[in-house]
Amino acid sequence: MPLIEYPNFQLWSLASLPISFIQTKKRRLELDLADDPTTVISDDDLSDFITDMLTVTPDVGQSLVLGRLRSLGYKVTREGVRAALRLNNSPLSRALRWPGVSTHRRPYSIPGPNSLWHIDGHHKLTRWRFVTHAGTDEYSRLIVYLNCSDNNRASTVLDAFTKAVLKFHLPSRVCLDHGTENVLVAQYMLEKRGSNRGSIITGPSVHNQRVKRLRRDVFSGVIKLYKRLFYYMEDTHILDPINERHLYALHNIFLPRINRGLQTFCDAWNHHQIQTAQHKTPHQLFTSGMLLLRHTRRAAMDFFEEVDETYGIEEDQPGVPQEETVTIPRINFQLSPNDTLHLQQLIDPLQQSQNYGIDLYEQVVAFIEQH
Known part of the structure; x- marks a missing residue:
């Protein structure tokens, strides 16, 4: 229990x-x-x-x-x-109050945990070849995965998704957009859950207020810091976004730091109280919902035999153009295996920094220039 x-x-x-x-x-x-x-x-x-x-x-x-x-x-x-x-x-x-930004919440009907997951990509840092991938359980608002990668490949999205499945079990349905980065997740769901039942629901995430709220909070809580930081580094000529060596150094230091921030945010989000859910946390909603399903001897996938494209999409949302697939070019620079090992031993990306990691980035740039 x-x-x-x-x-x-x-x-x-x-x-x-x-x-x-x-x-x-x-x-x-x-x-x-x-x-x-x-x-x-x-x-x-x-x-x-x-x-x-x-x-x-x-x-x-x-x-x-x-x-x-x-x-x-x-x-x-x-x-x-x-x-x-x-x-x-x-x-x-x-930040005791959200400054002038509010999200209107509409009644939302999802029968139980793992009935519907929504997976989404955030592209606020693609200028520097970072992309954030997120997955949420729509019933409980639980974040099932949240991480930053140096690519937007379908294999990366599938890896994050399957790791979440191992932890929270396979959802009945997944809502995703039309980007090619989601094609392997779609294939995986069709293989595991079957076709002609709505295992995959495609549609823009902007139709979902909960996804919009999570996007806003992830950006405000974590991503905004690095967006401003990277622009500052460009303005002070520390970083050249078209210099492959600079991008290598940037990813070496800041990819682990961004993921640490996202993990901290994820833990905080999953344990924060939701006023509209009797002050329960997403973790509590998910756990109690699973217990209720177990008592009824029904799985989340048994509530509806079939669903249409409006399932998981809130009413009265204006239609907007779909996002196109975002391609993240591979960084065209690599250190030798020996130099990579030496760099890992010399500089810890997560060590304490007085200026949010800029000093560590400059140390990596200096190391690259010497090798």
């Missing part, structure tokens, strides 16, 4: 699930979970935590900070986080 091992589920919240309250208490005692397993964090440690989080996700709000703390097992009040953010001299202190 994995749910009782998860500290952020309160016993009273199990009332809506097909689980006996007495049996749950008994199982918690057997597994030595009688006491709250969460850890209280001191004010000083909380301040240090927020400072470190700003390095990788500088523009997230208090809900995602709380979510990240929950994912690490810390017990913190919203008031404590709010006070710590105000004391922090950073852009995060003004």
